[in-house]
Amino acid sequence: xxxxxxxxxxxxxxxxxxxxxxxxxxxxxxxxxxxxxxxxxxxxxxxxxxxxxxxxxxxxxxxxxxxxxxxxxxxxxxxxxxxxxxxxxxxxxxxxxxxxxxxxxxxxxxxxxxxxxxxxxxxxxxxxxxxxxxxxxxxxxxxxxxxxxxxxxxxxxxxxxxxxxxxxxxxxxxxxxxxxxxxxxxxxxxxxxxxxxxxxxxxxxxxxxxxxxxxxxxxxxxxxxxxxxxxxxxxxxxxxxxxxxxxxxxxxxxxxxxxxxxxxxxxxxxxxxxxxxxxxxxxxxxxxxxxxxxxxxxxxxxxxxxxx
Amino acid sequence: xxxxxxxxxxxxxxxxxxxxxxxxxxxxxxxxxxxxxxxxxxxxxxxxxxxxxxxxxxxxxxxxxxxxxxxxxxxxxxxxxxxxxxxxxxxxxxxxxxxxxxxxxxxxxxxxxxxxxxxxxxxxxxxxxxxxxxxxxxxxxxxxxxxxxxxxxxxxxxxxxxxxxxxxxxxxxxxxxxxxxxxxxxxxxxxxxxxxxxxxxxxxxxxxxxxxxxxxxxxxxxxxxxxxxxxxxxxxxxxxxxxxxxxxxxxxxxxxxxxxxxxxxxxxxxxxxxxxxxxxxxxxxxxxxxxxxxxxxxxxxxxxxxxxxxxxxxxxxxxxxxxxxxxx
Amino acid sequence: xxxxxxxxxxxxxxxxxxxxxxxxxxxxxxxxxxxxxxxxxxxxxxxxxxxxxxxxxxxxxxxxxxxxxxxxxxxxxxxxxxxxxxxxxxxxxxxxxxxxxxxxxxxxxxxxxxxxxxxxxxxxxxxxxxxxxxxxxxxxxxxxxxxxxxxxxxxxxxxxxxxxxxxxxxxxxxxxxxxxxxxxxxxxxxxxxxxxxxxxxxxxxxxxxxxxxxxxxxxxxxxxxxxxxxxxxxxxxxxxxxxxxxxxxxxxxxxxxxxxxxxxxxxxxxxxxxxxxxxxxxxxxxxxxxxxxxxxxxxxxxxxxxxxxxxxxxxxxx
Numbered sequence: 010x011x012x013x014x015x016x017x018x019x020x021x022x023x024x025x026x027x028x029x030x031x032x033x034x035x036x037x038x039x040x041x042x043x044x045x046x047x048x049x050x051x052x053x054x055x056x057x058x059x060x061x062x063x064x065x066x067x068x069x070x071x072x073x074x075x076x077x078x079x080x081x082x083x084x085x086x087x088x089x090x091x092x093x094x095x096x097x098x099x100x101x102x103x104x105x106x107x108x109x110x111x112x113x114x115x116x117x118x119x120x121x122x123x124x125x126x127x128x129x130x131x132x133x134x135x136x137x138x139x140x141x142x143x144x145x146x147x148x149x150x151x152x153x154x155x156x157x158x159x160x161x162x163x164x165x166x167x168x169x170x171x172x173x174x175x176x177x178x179x180x181x182x183x184x185x186x187x188x189x190x191x192x193x194x195x196x197x198x199x200x201x202x203x204x205x206x207x208x209x210x211x212x213x214x215x216x217x218x219x220x221x222x223x224x225x226x227x228x229x230x231x232x233x234x235x236x237x238x239x240x241x242x243x244x245x246x247x248x249x250x251x252x253x254x255x256x257x258x259x260x261x262x263x264x265x266x267x268x269x270x271x272x273x274x275x276x277x278x279x280x281x282x283x284x285x286x287x288x289x290x291x292x293x294x295x296x297x298x299x300x301x302x303x304x305x306x307x308x309x310x311x312x313x314x315x316x317x
Numbered sequence: 318x319x320x321x322x323x324x325x326x327x328x329x330x331x332x333x334x335x336x337x338x339x340x341x342x343x344x345x346x347x348x349x350x351x352x353x354x355x356x357x358x359x360x361x362x363x364x365x366x367x368x369x370x371x372x373x374x375x376x377x378x379x380x381x382x383x384x385x386x387x388x389x390x391x392x393x394x395x396x397x398x399x400x401x402x403x404x405x406x407x408x409x410x411x412x413x414x415x416x417x418x419x420x421x422x423x424x425x426x427x428x429x430x431x432x433x434x435x436x437x438x439x440x441x442x443x444x445x446x447x448x449x450x451x452x453x454x455x456x457x458x459x460x461x462x463x464x465x466x467x468x469x470x471x472x473x474x475x476x477x478x479x480x481x482x483x484x485x486x487x488x489x490x491x492x493x494x495x496x497x498x499x500x501x502x503x504x505x506x507x508x509x510x511x512x513x514x515x516x517x518x519x520x521x522x523x524x525x526x527x528x529x530x531x532x533x534x535x536x537x538x539x540x541x542x543x544x545x546x547x548x549x550x551x552x553x554x555x556x557x558x559x560x561x562x563x564x565x566x567x568x569x570x571x572x573x574x575x576x577x578x579x580x581x582x583x584x585x586x587x588x589x590x591x592x593x594x595x596x597x598x599x600x601x602x603x604x605x606x607x608x609x610x611x612x613x614x615x616x617x618x619x620x621x622x623x624x625x626x627x628x629x630x631x632x633x634x635x636x637x638x639x640x641x642x643x644x645x
Numbered sequence: 646x647x648x649x650x651x652x653x654x655x656x657x658x659x660x661x662x663x664x665x666x667x668x669x670x671x672x673x674x675x676x677x678x679x680x681x682x683x684x685x686x687x688x689x690x691x692x693x694x695x696x697x698x699x700x701x702x703x704x705x706x707x708x709x710x711x712x713x714x715x716x717x718x719x720x721x722x723x724x725x726x727x728x729x730x731x732x733x734x735x736x737x738x739x740x741x742x743x744x745x746x747x748x749x750x751x752x753x754x755x756x757x758x759x760x761x762x763x764x765x766x767x768x769x770x771x772x773x774x775x776x777x778x779x780x781x782x783x784x785x786x787x788x789x790x791x792x793x794x795x796x797x798x799x800x801x802x803x804x805x806x807x808x809x810x811x812x813x814x815x816x817x818x819x820x821x822x823x824x825x826x827x828x829x830x831x832x833x834x835x836x837x838x839x840x841x842x843x844x845x846x847x848x849x850x851x852x853x854x855x856x857x858x859x860x861x862x863x864x865x866x867x868x869x870x871x872x873x874x875x876x877x878x879x880x881x882x883x884x885x886x887x888x889x890x891x892x893x894x895x896x897x898x899x900x901x902x903x904x905x906x907x908x909x910x911x912x913x914x915x916x917x918x919x920x921x922x923x924x925x926x927x928x929x930x931x932x933x934x935x936x937x938x939x940x941x942x943x944x945x946x947x948x949x950x951x952x953x954x955x956x957x958x959x960x961x962x963x
Contacts, residue, residue, distance in 0.1 A: 147663035150942050152901035155935045159671050166675045249786050272792050289789035297784035376866055409869030421860040426882050436868035471958040
């Protein structure tokens with residue numbers, strides 16, 4: 010029997026397609042999303058700007074300089090100076106560190122809580138499910154903003170040192186953030202439970218923690234990555250609201266939100282927009298980049314959504 | 318034989334977009350349906366049967382594919398060259414279609430009556446009242462009683478078989494001359510299947526419609542077809558009158574299909590299956606697309622596409638076996 | 646149907662109790678109380694209030710006193726206004742409600758139209774443009790947007806009033822009054838609309854894209870219906886159905902969104918009152934407002950479910 014080379018060629022091509030791993034395919038699809046890549050690029054830029062930026066700045070963080078107060082943007086101070094003579098651009102970088110830290114920290118906490126409780130609720134069902142979901146219901150009944158405000162007020166009353174407020178804010182944000190995530194994870198777990206491969210682990214007699222860690226968790230990781238990414242944006246926005254109203258991170262620690270607070274002074278608001286517009290734009294760019302990235306990741310990870 | 322073709326498809330090429338480029342779902346397909354004739358389009362799922370029907374209807378979703386070439390002549394007019402609005406006015410009126418899944422093919426939030434009458438009102442200048450009258454007659458005609466009750470109920474209240482009858486009622490509501498049925502019985506219970514087929518056959522006779530029936534079920538084909546077209550990987554590989562084709566199949570694939578069909582009096586130890594799988598349409602090289610699975614595969618089969626060859630009166634086959642037979 | 650409503654109502658009770666406990670105990674974490682911190686109160690009045698709100702009792706009992714009063718419609722006594730909280734809320738809620746309602750209608754109208762159009766023209770220029778706008782709207786902090794609008798449109802260009810509900814010192818009546826209030830409403834409504842429109846537009850677009858792929862839409866096309874009928878009669882109805890639930894979610898969210906916009910635009914509604922209450926630590930008012938929002942959320946959810954039941958034949962007839 011002759012075996013013409015064409016058949017071999019076409020076969021090996023097909024094999025190659027099969028071989029590329031699941032995550033490899035995700036990466037390939039992701040790389041096709043130009044707009045998500047733009048988001049990723051911007052985000053990297055903002056991270057570098059905040060983390061490494063200050064090292065290139067000739068001005069110190071709290072570089073108070075009474076001779077150079079309230080200067081408009083110039084070649085020396087690209088974004089001008091504030092009422093204490095601090096360089097706004099440098100302050101923007103340091104504020105970025107805080108805002109990004111809060112965003113990422115809150116995300117890590119709420120993903121951890123949300124995933125853990127969601128898996129437990131979905132896997133064990135019954136009483137655990139009832140308790141977890143009831144608490145989630147209650148937290149979701151209260152709109153997040155008033156809830157955050159109350160917690161922030163309590164924090165202020167307890168006179169939490171300013172440098173620690175940042176961590177409390179993270180915790181607060183994760184407290185309002187986890188219920189939504191837990192719900193998502195729970196419903197995913199519930200539907201996975203019914204699938205054959207998880208039922209097969211029952212038949213194999215695997216221990217609970219092995220089933221949960223080795224079989225269930227990997228299947229919800231994509232969901233966690235997408236929701237986690239998107240939740241960073243939400244956390245940064247919430248932090249900025251709290252800090253703008255003086256209830257989140259408070260000066261002297263700078264955050265983008267509390268920098269906009271300058272707009273509360275009538276003269277700064279009208280005559281010195283360089284004090285409060287740049288942090289607002291920084292928030293906008295960061296959040297939009299995160300959302301574009303998260304959206305691209307969602308499309309890349311979930312092939313059913315590919316054509317949307 | 319003097320009857321004019323009601324539908325004539327010439328060299329139809331329909332392509333779908335995929336990550337790996339364009340895929341020829343319907344590859345150079347030509348066929349014709351005469352007045353009063355029932356033509357069956359047979360093949361495995363994914364062979365381009367439905368894509369052919371959707372191309373005729375002009376319903377290929379523009380975000381997923383397009384008709385790239387060919388002619389679709391309906392009573393002499395090329396549907397592909399028609400303005401969208403003109404095509405729309407013919408669709409549902411002169412030619413209509415019923416689908417595989419009756420459960421999901423009707424709008425869940427509109428009543429059955431609304432869905433029957435709206436196409437009547439759209440195509441024929443009837444008042445709401447007259448349309449309702451026609452609708453009730455149609456419900457009766459497709460063999461469901463309790464017309465008034467059905468008229469005001471919602472799809473989820475009816476069974477799959479009843480819904481398919483409703484779909485048929487909608488399709489024939491404006492007296493089409495061609496009915497395209499895409500796997501109309503596949504989603505239904507076996508007992509219901511026979512009823513639906515009977516209904517379709519009777520309606521076709523009574524109303525002198527032509528029918529293009531798409532199916533993978535050879536039992537259905539034997540039951541209703543006048544003429545059979547076998548498709549494989551987007552191409553027609555064999556076509557002929559139903560008796561001739563069943564008696565005297567030429568293409569190894571057609572033979573395989575017929576052999577794979579269990580026959581009650583001839584139980585065998587093992588059911589026959591065609592080895593291998595349908596090729597991935599993206600990877601296709603110029604060759605006979607069935608060659609990889611064919612037990613008679615020759616070297617020419619893997620390098621060159623076989624042309625369509627007339628074997629007997631209106632029995633054609635595309636296979637190198639017969640090409641050589643002739644040339645020898 | 647009646648049993649279902651009753652069941653749902655009963656189901657609400659534990660959630661509301663949980664929410665009230667959460668609110669109460671969060672506030673009870675605050676050291677001191679509003680009676681002690683008010684220098685204007687006489688000693689007798691203080692003793693009176695102590696007894697009324699049970700500040701001499703342990704937290705648990707105070708909770709039951711609070712709940713007991715709550716059930717009788719008594720949300721406590723506002724320190725700042727020297728009036729019952731219910732009265733204060735009642736006074737200010739309507740101005741918030743009008744802004745919320747205007748923005749709710751605007752948001753839905755725009756979101757439905759844009760969502761549907763960009764879904765039917767997927768990947769067109771319009772679609773991409775809208776996608777970018779939607780992302781931008783979702784990434785802008787609403788207080789910052791408010792500030793920018795005030796700075797440029799109100800202060801620099803003078804197109805709109807910068808804040809408040811009526812022109813200060815004006816004495817307008819009748820139609821002129823309505824016009825004046827409407828002018829002051831424009832910017833707050835705009836910001837509140839921006840707050841909700843991104844998510845909703847995306848929701849509609851995705852929903853429409855989902856529905857358009859359904860078999861029954863193909864059937865509608867196969868019947869030869871006009872594309873307009875296919876989209877607006879067959880597809881949109883199905884895409885709108887699940888959104889009814891969202892509609893109810895929106896209302897409480899708008900009231901809490903009002904906290905920001907009213908503060909920025911100095912609009913005299915419950916949001917602004919809420920923020921003022923924070924500065925003076927007027928806890929009865931804060932607790933009352935939060936409980937009010939919780940109640941509103943719960944009732945809206947119930948309403949949403951019932952509305953959905955009425956709108957969707959598949960649920961209705963069960």
